[in-house]
Amino acid sequence: MIKVFGSAKELCFHAMEIFIELAQKNIAKKGRFVVALSGGNTPNMMYDLLAQKENAQKVNWNNVFVFWGDERYVPYRDPNNNAYQAYQHLLDKVNIPARNIFRIPVSGEAHRDARQYEQNIIEFFQGKPTSFDLIFLGIGDEGHTASIFPGSALLYEQYDLVKEVYVELKQSLRISFTSNLINAAREVIFMAAGKTKANALKKIIEGAYHPEIFPAQIVNPVQGHVTWLLDSDAAAQLTRQKKA
Numbered sequence: 001m002i003k004v005f006g007s008a009k010e011l012c013f014h015a016m017e018i019f020i021e022l023a024q025k026n027i028a029k030k031g032r033f034v035v036a037l038s039g040g041n042t043p044n045m046m047y048d049l050l051a052q053k054e055n056a057q058k059v060n061w062n063n064v065f066v067f068w069g070d071e072r073y074v075p076y077r078d079p080n081n082n083a084y085q086a087y088q089h090l091l092d093k094v095n096i097p098a099r100n101i102f103r104i105p106v107s108g109e110a111h112r113d114a115r116q117y118e119q120n121i122i123e124f125f126q127g128k129p130t131s132f133d134l135i136f137l138g139i140g141d142e143g144h145t146a147s148i149f150p151g152s153a154l155l156y157e158q159y160d161l162v163k164e165v166y167v168e169l170k171q172s173l174r175i176s177f178t179s180n181l182i183n184a185a186r187e188v189i190f191m192a193a194g195k196t197k198a199n200a201l202k203k204i205i206e207g208a209y210h211p212e213i214f215p216a217q218i219v220n221p222v223q224g225h226v227t228w229l230l231d232s233d234a235a236a237q238l239t240r241q242k243k244a
Contacts (some may be wrong), residue, residue, distance in 0.1 A: 002228040004235040008193035011229045012046035026133045027063045035120045036067045036135040039082030042193045048089035061096040070147040071104035073173035110164035114175045118162035132185040139192040141198040143214035147176035179218045186224045193231040202237035
């Protein structure tokens with residue numbers, strides 16, 4: 001499903017509404033809501049909206065469990081750390097128990113931290129399928145998502161759920177969900193805003209299947225759904241659009 005909004009703020013407001021709706025439904029049905037957040041300016045705008053009292057009070061934060069789909073391998077207090085951003089914009093402003101938040105570790109040994117985060121996820125689901133209720137993803141200008149970049153070895157990962165990866169394009173070490181974990185989710189929401197995303201989105205959504213060039217194409221949940229939330233600038237080159 002593709003939904004196009006007139007502005008990034010409208011896009012983020014709708015994403016927030018989906019978060020609230022899914023939180024309410026999953027908590028009512030099974031007692032908890034398990035979500036993986038993403039980093040970036042657009043998600044941060046959504047977090048700001050969700051943190052507002054009139055919106056935050058619609059969520060039972062005691063039953064929300066937060067993970068991250070990827071992380072830049074920098075210290076927790078670094079402004080580029082996705083978890084740090086989420087704390088600044090949302091988590092420090094709502095009544096979510098600290099025990100419900102699962103940051104990606106950045107101890108200094110990336111391979112060990114990736115294995116530890118994978119084990120944390122497996123243990124959290126207690127032997128049941130590792131299926132998130134919602135995963136938020138973004139899109140890079142060149143078509144990457146999470147920390148799966150064009151040509152990345154993560155595109156071909158068949159076993160691991162979480163993996164460390166060095167991103168040559170960004171000269172950056174990362175830890176990321178692999179497609180094995182992303183595609184087990186019940187709901188995946190892509191959020192993309194801005195003209196710089198338009199060309200990649202055209203190729204990802206309407207072009208031939210070349211995930212080695214446009215990694216976001218690898219996202220195809222086995223039993224879940226994908227929703228694209230775009231602003232009009234990001235969707236400018238699409239021929240198939242649904243105005244929200």
